Amino acid sequence: xxxxxVYRLGxxxxxxxxxxxxxxQTAAWPLLVRAVLNLIAALLVYRYGNTPVLYLxxxxxxxxxxxxxxxxxxxxxxxxxxxxxAVVVFGRMGRWREVYRRFLTPTELRRRAELVRSRxxxxxxxxxxxxxxxxxxxxxxxxxxxxxxxALAGSLALLDADTQANRVSDVDYVRIHRVHQEVAAEAALxxxxxxxxxxxxxxxxxxxxxxxxxxxxxxxxxxLLVGQVRLGLAQDVVKNPAAHRGAAFALDRxxxxxxxxxxxxxxxxxxxxxxRPVAEALCLQALTRSACAVVVGAAEADLGPxxxxxxxxxxxxPSSPYGLDLYGGANDPDGAAARLADALLPDELSARTESAxxxxxxxxxxxxxxxxxxxxxxELRALLGGEEAAWAELEERLRxxxxxxxxxxxxxxxxxxxxxxxDPGSLLADRLALLDRPAFAGxxxxxxxDRPAFAMRALEHxxxxxxxxxxxxxxxxxxxxxxxxxxxxxxxxxxxxxxSLFAGLVVDDAAAALxxxxxxxxxxxxxxxxxxVLLLRSLVDLPEALRVPLFGAVGCRxxxxxxxPWDGKLFSEAWxxxxxxxxxxxxxxxxSGGMLRKTGRLLRKVLAGxxxxxxxxxxxxxxxxxxxxxxxxxxxxxxxxxxxxxxxxGEQVPPLLVDLRN
Numbered sequence: 001x002x003x004x005x006v007y008r009l010g011x012x013x014x015x016x017x018x019x020x021x022x023x024x025q026t027a028a029w030p031l032l033v034r035a036v037l038n039l040i041a042a043l044l045v046y047r048y049g050n051t052p053v054l055y056l057x058x059x060x061x062x063x064x065x066x067x068x069x070x071x072x073x074x075x076x077x078x079x080x081x082x083x084x085x086a087v088v089v090f091g092r093m094g095r096w097r098e099v100y101r102r103f104l105t106p107t108e109l110r111r112r113a114e115l116v117r118s119r120x121x122x123x124x125x126x127x128x129x130x131x132x133x134x135x136x137x138x139x140x141x142x143x144x145x146x147x148x149x150x151a152l153a154g155s156l157a158l159l160d161a162d163t164q165a166n167r168v169s170d171v172d173y174v175r176i177h178r179v180h181q182e183v184a185a186e187a188a189l190x191x192x193x194x195x196x197x198x199x200x201x202x203x204x205x206x207x208x209x210x211x212x213x214x215x216x217x218x219x220x221x222x223x224l225l226v227g228q229v230r231l232g233l234a235q236d237v238v239k240n241p242a243a244h245r246g247a248a249f250a251l252d253r254x255x256x257x258x259x260x261x262x263x264x265x266x267x268x269x270x271x272x273x274x275x276r277p278v279a280e281a282l283c284l285q286a287l288t289r290s291a292c293a294v295v296v297g298a299a300e301a302d303l304g305p306x307x308x309x310x311x312x313x314x315x316x317x318p319s320s321p322y323g324l325d326l327y328g329g330a331n332d333p334d335g336a337a338a339r340l341a342d343a344l345l346p347d348e349l350s351a352r353t354e355s356a357x358x359x360x361x362x363x364x365x366x367x368x369x370x371x372x373x374x375x376x377x378x379e380l381r382a383l384l385g386g387e388e389a390a391w392a393e394l395e396e397r398l399r400x401x402x403x404x405x406x407x408x409x410x411x412x413x414x415x416x417x418x419x420x421x422x423d424p425g426s427l428l429a430d431r432l433a434l435l436d437r438p439a440f441a442g443x444x445x446x447x448x449x450d451r452p453a454f455a456m457r458a459l460e461h462x463x464x465x466x467x468x469x470x471x472x473x474x475x476x477x478x479x480x481x482x483x484x485x486x487x488x489x490x491x492x493x494x495x496x497x498x499x500s501l502f503a504g505l506v507v508d509d510a511a512a513a514l515x516x517x518x519x520x521x522x523x524x525x526x527x528x529x530x531x532x533v534l535l536l537r538s539l540v541d542l543p544e545a546l547r548v549p550l551f552g553a554v555g556c557r558x559x560x561x562x563x564x565p566w567d568g569k570l571f572s573e574a575w576x577x578x579x580x581x582x583x584x585x586x587x588x589x590x591x592s593g594g595m596l597r598k599t600g601r602l603l604r605k606v607l608a609g610x611x612x613x614x615x616x617x618x619x620x621x622x623x624x625x626x627x628x629x630x631x632x633x634x635x636x637x638x639x640x641x642x643x644x645x646x647x648x649x650g651e652q653v654p655p656l657l658v659d660l661r662n
Contacts, residue, residue, distance in 0.1 A: 003243055004255060004647045005656065007230045009223050010248025028102070031095060038094025042086035049082045050075070143173060147180055147197075151187075155194040158201035171212050172202040174224045174288040179205040207287045207462065208310070214284060215307045220277040222284055227291075227502075228252045229281035231273065233662035235640075239626070240656050249643075249658045251278065253291070253502045255556055256531035257648040259522050262641075263536045263567055264560020269639060270535045271301055273660040274558070275508050278533050279303050282504040286462040292501050294459075294489050296482060297508030299468035309466040311454050315481060316439045316470035322454045323443040324467070324481070326435075327364075327374045328488035329455025336374065337364035339491060342517050343484035344431040356424040359384070362414040363425075366407040370397030376445025377436040384425040384432070386418035434477045439470075456488040460498045479512035486513040486532075490521030493530035503530035510534035511541035514550065522553040526648050539567045555646030559627075561636035568629035575644055575655050577623040586616040626655050 002008040057074060066074070091097070142148070143163065144156060159176075162168050176197070183189035196204040206212060221230040228250040236245040251260070256278070264270050275297070282293035283304065297303050299314060306312045314320035327336035337360040345356055363383045367375045375383070382390035395411065398404040417423045435444055442451055454465065467485050469478035486507060493503040507513055514534070525531050534554070539547050551557065551574050559571050590601065590612040601612045627642055636642065639661040645653040 003653070004651055005234075005249055005251070005643075005645045005653050006244060007221070007223065007228055007248035007250035008226065009221070009228075010230055010250070011233070011246055013234075013242070013244055013247040031099060031102075035094040035096055035099045038090040038096075042090035042094075045086045045090070046079075046083055049086070050078050053078050053082060143168075146177065151190050152194050152197065155198040157198070159197055159204070162202040168202045169213055170222070170224045171284060171287050174290070175206070176202075176204055178289055205289070207289065209287075209464075211287060211308075213287070214280060214304070216305055218284075219280060222281055223250070224284060224288055226252060227281070227285055229277050231277055232641075232658045232660040235657045235659055237657055241654050244653065244656055249656065251281075251556075253285075253504075253531070254647045254649065255645050256504060256533065257502070257526045257529065258555025258646045259525060259532045259534070259553070260556035260558060261534050261536070261550065261554045262558040262560065263539060263563055263571075264558075264641070265537055265562045268560040268562055269641075269660060270560060271297075271303070271508055273639075274641075275301075275506050275533065275535055276303055278504075279506045280308075282502075282506070283308055283464045285502065285504075286464050289462045290502065291504055292459050292461065292463050292465075293504050293506070294456075294465045294467070294485070295506045295508075296467045296485055296513070297469065297506075298471040298478075300472070301508045303466065303506070303508060306466065309464040311463060311465040312468065313454055313466070314468040314470075315443045315477070316473055317468070320443070320451065320468075323445075323451045324485070325453040325455040326377070326444050326484065327455075328492060329457040330491075333365040333368045333374070334361045335491070337361040339487045339517075340364075340484065341428065342515060343480050343487055344428055346479070349427070352424055352427070355422075356428055359414065359417075359424045360428060362410040366394060366398060366403075366411055369403040369407055370394055370401055377432050377440075378445075381429045381432045381436055383414075384429040386415075386425070391415060431480070434474070434480060437474065437477070439474070440477070456485075456492040457495075459489070459492050459503050460496050460501065462501060482507070482510075482513040483515065483518075486510070486518055487521070489532075490518060490525070494521070494524045494528045496528065499529040501529070503528070505530070505532040507532065507534050509537065511536055514542060514546060516546065516549075519546065519549045519553045522550075526555075538564060539570060540564070555648075556644065558641050558643040559632050559636070560641050561638055563632055565629045565633045568627075568632035571632055571642075572625050572627055572629050575626045578626050578654075579621045580624045582620055582622050584618045584620075586618065587613045588616065590614045 002012070006013065054075065057078065144159060147156060147159075159168075179193060183193045193205065200206070203212065222228065223230075229252070230248055230250045232249045234240055234244045234247050234249050262270055262274055275295075279293065279295045282291050282295075285291035286293055295303050295309070299317070311322050312320065313322045313324050315324065326340055328339070330336035330339075338357045341356040341360045342353060345353055360380075363380065364374060367379070367383070379390070383394065391411070395404065398407055398411070414425070418425060444453070467481070469481055471478045486505070489503070489505050493505075496503070522532060536542070542550065547570060551570060557571060557574060559568065563571075591598075592614075605611055632642065636657075637659075640657060640659050642655050642657055644655045
C-alpha cells in the first residue's frame with residue numbers, strides 16, 4: 001500500500017535511492033548500467049579465466065603425472081573458485097545487492113503486480129477522459145471474478161458484453177462491486193441485484209441521477225478503487241521526505257477525514273487546483289455510492305457545472321431549482337434555533353450569542369409546537385420584532401393544540417423582554433431582514449411548490465449538493481448562509497445513523513463560515529466518516545482567538561505562494577523543527593613548520609598576496625524550522641504549495657513541496 005499522499009498509479013518514490021539521512025544514492029539508470037557491465041565482465045572472467053589458473057596450478061601444485069580423477073577434480077575446483085571470485089568482486093563493484101533490493105525484491109514485484117488490477121479500470125495517462133477497461137488486460141484478468149458466484153449465475157452475460165465492448169467505466173466497476181459487497185449477505189437483496197445486472201449490465205444500480213460519469217471532461221486523474229485524486233507531483237528537493245520525493249501527490253478519504261485547511265491569496269490556484277479537483281472527486285465517489293458531497297462557494301466560482309450536481313441552491317437566482325431549509329430538517333427545535341442564531345450574528349457580536357440563542361429558542365419552539373412546522377424568515381421577524389398580531393395568533397394556535405401550558409413560560413418571558421435595550425430579539429430581527437428580501441422570496445420557507453427546500457439531514461444519501469452564495473449582490477446574506485450551511489453540515493454529518501458514506505464538505509472561502517462552534521464540529525468529523533476542505537485567503541480574516549484552535553482542529557495544512565509572513569509563522573510553528581547536519585569551516589593563519597616552510601609562506605604572501613591558512617571543519621546537528629515564515633512568504637514558486645498530511649489512522653507526513661501544475 002502506498003504511503004499517505006502518494007498516488008499509487010503515478011510516479012513512485014525511489015525510497016532505496018536515499019540513505020537513512022536522506023542523502024541521494026546512485027540514480028537508477030547508472031546503477032543498472034554499471035550492474036550490467038560488471039555482469040558481462042564476470043561472465044568473461046569465468047569463461048576465459050579458468051585456463052590461466054589451470055596452467056598455473058599445473059606447473060606449481062599438481063604432480064608431474066596427475067591421474068584423470070585429479071585433473072577432473074582440479075578443473076571443477078578451479079571453476080568454482082573463479083565463479084566465486086567473479087561474483088564477489090564484480091558483484092560488489094556492480095552493486096548487485098542494491099539492484100536486487102531496489103528492483104527485484106518480492107515486495108517491489110508485488111507492488112507492481114497490484115497496479116495491473118487498478119489500471120484495468122483506471123487510465124494512467126494525463127488525458128482527462130472517462131476511463132475504460134483496457135481490452136489488452138482482459139485476456140489475463142477477469143474484472144468480474146468476485147461476482148461469478150452461483151447466486152449470480154446467468155446474470156453476467158450483458159455485463160461481460162459491455163466489458164468486451166469497452167462500455168465499462170471506472171465508476172461502473174467500483175459502483176457494481178460496492179453494491180455487491182453490501183447485498184451479498186442478504187438473499188433477497190442479492191436476487192434484486194442479479195436482476196439489475198442481468199437487465200442493465202454496466203448500468204446496473206446506477207446513481208439516481210442516471211449519470212455514470214461527470215458531465216464534463218475530468219480536470220485531474222482519479223483512482224476510484226481507493227478514492228484517490230491526483231493533485232500534483234512532490235518535488236525532488238532536500239526539504240521533502242525521501243519517501244515522497246518525485247512521487248505523484250494525491251488526497252484520499254483517509255486524509256480528508258481529518259479535514260484540510262488551505263491558505264493563500266487570490267489567484268494562487270486554491271480553487272482551480274484544490275477545491276475543483278476535490279469537489280470532482282467527491283462527486284465521482286457519490287456516483288459510485290460511496291460518498292456524498294456539499295460544495296459551497298460564490299456563484300461565480302468554478303466548482304464544476306451545475307449539471308454535475310443533484311441539488312443546486314442559488315439564493316437570489318429565480319431559476320434556482322432548490323431552496324434551503326434554515327433549520328436543516330432538524331427534529332430538535334432548540335438545536336435548530338441555536339445553529340440559526342450562531343449563523344445570524346456577525347463575529348463582532350459573538351459575545352451576545354448565548355442570549356440570542358435563548359431568544360430564538362423561545363420563539364422557534366412554541367411556533368413549531370403550535371403550527372407543526374418551523375417559521376420562515378418573515379414570521380420570525382414579526383415575532384422577534386414584537387408584532388402583537390403575530391404573538392396573539394401564536395398563542396391561539398398553542399391553545400388550540402393544547403400546548404400552551406408547556407410553552408407559556410417561554411412566550412411570556414420573550415414578550416416581557418420586547419422593547420428593552422438588552423433584548424437580542426431586535427438584533428436578530430434586523431439580521432433576519434437580510435434574508436427576508438424580495439430576491440430570496442420562497443427560498444428559505446419552502447412555500448414555493450416548484451422550489452423544495454433542501455435539508456442537510458439528507459447526507460445519508462449519495463447526493464451532490466452545490467450551494468451558490470450571492471456574494472456580489474448580497475454579501476452579508478452570503479456570510480450568514482455560509483455559516484449556516486457549514487454549521488448544519490457539521491451537525492448533520494456527526495448525527496447520521498448510517499455513516500457508511502463519506503460526507504465531504506468543500507468551502508471555497510471559509511472566512512465567514514468559521515466560528516468556535518464550527519471548530520469544535522471539525523474535531524468530530526474523523527469519527528463520523530466525514531471531512532472538510534476549507535480555503536482561506538488569509539488567517540487575518542479570522543478572529544485571532546480562533547486561529548490556533550483551527551490549526552489544531554484540522555489534520556492537513558496547505559500553504560500557497562504569497563501568504564503573509566504572519567500567516568507563515570503559524571504554519572511554521574505547527575510544522576515544528578527538524579535536526580539538520582550543519583558543517584562549519586574555520587580558517588586560521590598557518591604558523592606551523594620550521595624556518596624553511598615559514599620562508600616559503602612569506603614568499604607566497606609577497607608574490608601572490610594571499611596568506612597560507614589552515615581549515616578546521618566542524619560538523620554538528622542543530623534544530624532548524626522545516627519551513628520558515630520567510631520561505632513560505634517569499635520562496636515558494638508559482639503553482640506550488642507546501643502541504644502536511646495526517647491520516648485518520650494517525651499516520652503523519654511532514655510538509656511536502658508539491659508542484660500542483662504537474
